[in-house]
Amino acid sequence: xxxxxxxxxxxxxxxxxxxxxxxxxxxxxxxxxxxxxxxxxxxxxxxxxxxxxxxxxxxxxxxxxxxxxx
Numbered sequence: 001x002x003x004x005x006x007x008x009x010x011x012x013x014x015x016x017x018x019x020x021x022x023x024x025x026x027x028x029x030x031x032x033x034x035x036x037x038x039x040x041x042x043x044x045x046x047x048x049x050x051x052x053x054x055x056x057x058x059x060x061x062x063x064x065x066x067x068x069x070x
Contacts, residue, residue: 002028011057012039014049020057 009022021041027048028035035051058065 001030002026004028009040010037011059012037012054013057014039014041014047014054016049016053017041017045017047019043023054 004026006023006026009024011020012023013020019041021039023037023039025038026035027038036048037051037054038046039049039054040046
């Protein structure tokens with residue numbers, strides 16, 4: 001198991017909660033398991049979210065503006 005603190009944090013969108021937030025910590029349980037992110041959502045809640053349920057936020061500068069975050 002690997003625990004990694006992200007610095008700077010990653011701006012992400014939670015598909016499950018339909019809300020934006022920031023990923024602070026990643027836990028990788030190795031090759032047979034998913035990666036889990038600790039995400040602070042914009043409403044103040046902290047959730048451990050599976051990698052399949054989060055997306056990067058829009059970033060027009062990086063031409064990442066067509067993901068459906070809204």
